[in-house]
Amino acid sequence: MRSLMLLLLVFFAGTAFPQNASETGIIAEKIMRSLARLDNSYLVKLKSGDYQRAKELLENVYSLLEDLRNPDVVPMNEVSFQQLKESVKYEPLSSNRIFLIESASVKNHFVVHQLIEILDLLSFSEERVRAVEVIYPWIIDKNNSLLIFGSMKFSSEKEAVKKIIERYR
Numbered sequence: 509m510r511s512l513m514l515l516l517l518v519f520f521a522g523t524a525f526p527q528n529a530s531e532t533g534i535i536a537e538k539i540m541r542s543l544a545r546l547d548n549s550y551l552v553k554l555k556s557g558d559y560q561r562a563k564e565l566l567e568n569v570y571s572l573l574e575d576l577r578n579p580d581v582v583p584m585n586e587v588s589f590q591q592l593k594e595s596v597k598y599e600p601l602s603s604n605r606i607f608l609i610e611s612a613s614v615k616n617h618f619v620v621h622q623l624i625e626i627l628d629l630l631s632f633s634e635e636r637v638r639a640v641e642v643i644y645p646w647i648i649d650k651n652n653s654l655l656i657f658g659s660m661k662f663s664s665e666k667e668a669v670k671k672i673i674e675r676y677r
Contacts, residue, residue: 540573567677568651581648584616593625602635606642613642620652624659633661637668644672 543566551562584592592612599605609626623643630636640656647653653673660666 540570543569543573581617583619583622583648584612588612588616589622589625593629596626596629602632605630606635606638609639610642613646617646617648618643619649620647620655623647623656627656627659633665636660637665637672640669641672645676650676 547563547566551559551566554562583589592608595608596605599608623640626639626643627636630639644653644656650673656669656673657666660669
């Protein structure tokens, strides 16, 4: 594991501290490319257990870098989110509930706990999975994705959600 840390230091040694948000995004992108090279060229040569630990570390770094690339991204504000929840809660038609969720996701980002609150308002498996499909691309704390599984009622929902999450890794 010490050699992995040394490799990470070598890859990032030349990176200067950014002066603004634009530079931060560019540097984060360069780091992500370097990490991909590290993964493809070096990590695959590790023993299975070491590889799994290194891969977990790498996933955490990717998540942090994604946050750096989008420093101005914030979740839907609480007032708007409460209005969305009220609209979804009192809408009798499933297709209209999904339409409300789709409309909100056009110009907003979400955090996992907001998605879970929306899921708690939906009764049918199909609409719950559809809500995850619509909102998940706009989740800004994807590192908390495992919490979504706890709100799923059936194994078929969990399997469908797993596929959605895997699309965005």
